[in-house]
Amino acid sequence: MFFFFTCGTHTFSNHLKGAENLTVQCQNCGNFSGHVYKRWEWFTFCFVPIIPFSLKPYKEVGCHICNFYQDIKYRPDVQAQMGQSGGGMMMGPPGGGQPQHPQYK
Numbered sequence: 001m002f003f004f005f006t007c008g009t010h011t012f013s014n015h016l017k018g019a020e021n022l023t024v025q026c027q028n029c030g031n032f033s034g035h036v037y038k039r040w041e042w043f044t045f046c047f048v049p050i051i052p053f054s055l056k057p058y059k060e061v062g063c064h065i066c067n068f069y070q071d072i073k074y075r076p077d078v079q080a081q082m083g084q085s086g087g088g089m090m091m092g093p094p095g096g097g098q099p100q101h102p103q104y105k
């Protein structure tokens with residue numbers, strides 16, 4: 001009997017909480033198609049995630065058009081927008097609840 005074990009990595013990818021509605025410019029293709037993702041790499045054994053490679057998930061700006069991912073630390077503009085929306089949420093926006101995104105056009 002031959003047992004075949006598969007080791008590998010699995011990356012969990014999710015929209016970052018509080019930034020789901022944020023649309024930012026992709027610095028690779030220039031489209032306003034970037035979204036903020038949280039990516040977390042795990043070591044897998046037989047496709048079961050066992051050990052996380054990092055304690056904290058990566059925060060990245062991902063573009064679905066050109067498939068370009070960029071660490072959010074290189075995007076101070078995105079961090080500023082997240083800070084604004086996040087802070088507003090905490091304090092409770094007066095009425096509406098419509099997130100205001102700056103227009104770059």
Ligand SMILES: [Zn+2]
Pocket residue numbers: 026027028029030031033063064065066067068
């Ligand atoms: Zn792009």
